Amino acid sequence: MTATIKTTNLQHESAATANITLTSGGNVGIGTSSPDYNLDVSGTTDPRIILQSTGTASTDDTIFINRVGGTTATNQIWFGDSGSASTGKLQYDHSNNAMTFHTNGGTERMRIDSSGNLKFNSGYGSAATAYGCRAWVNFNGAGTPSIRGSGNISSVTDTAVGKFTVSFSTAMSDLNYTVVGGGGQVDVTLANLLVATHTSTSVFYIQFSTGAANIDPPQAMLAIFR
């Protein structure tokens, strides 16, 4: 025996209007009597949906599942306003297995493709692959040499006048990286940057020279791209 309760809305006894509305089409409205979607939550001030785990273990996650039936459609999260329902958008394209980010009218601005390449359009004209700076360092090579700032650098080794070895915290994937930068004594001498040797592991050797002699540059700046 199946019991059926037929109703179109639920209303708390102290509420002036219905709290939850169920339409004949099966849409459910919370805070709206005319839900446009399967579940339509509406409110005047900061309506919120919360998915909260009360567990504190590392496995007590919260998961919002957004799933398509086949393998070619897209999952989307929209960010809308009164002018556009989806002026901002986060989208997963199952056809290309790509995550895309859209802003200002839904235009795609950034993409992580199926190979993990990050592509973005920031003044470039179209979304193109961005190549990351894998390491950088700004150091003083004169007097008592010191590092002002760095990323993915474990140390700078002073081996002689104008000669330094820079070691990476995390090694490059191969030898095919590029070193750019320079050094000099401010307003006095600009030094050439010579990469004498670079290795497949984590170290390359650099030399600052004016052509006639090596110098210790107070301003030495390097960036490594791959």
Added chain:
Amino acid sequence: MYERIIYPTDDGGVAVIIPADCGLTIEEIAAKDVPAGKPYKIVDVSDIPADRTFRNAWEYQP
């Protein structure tokens, strides 16, 4: 960091390692960046001469 790592170079000079703020201890940086087989010492930065006039003549004292 206010410490430096020094080790002898193959040409009889001395190399001075300036550690970066990379999350590694100076001992870990020494183990990683001093060439294999080289002896090294961890010294205070004040022990390193600031006058580099004769930098290429510096020698490692064990």
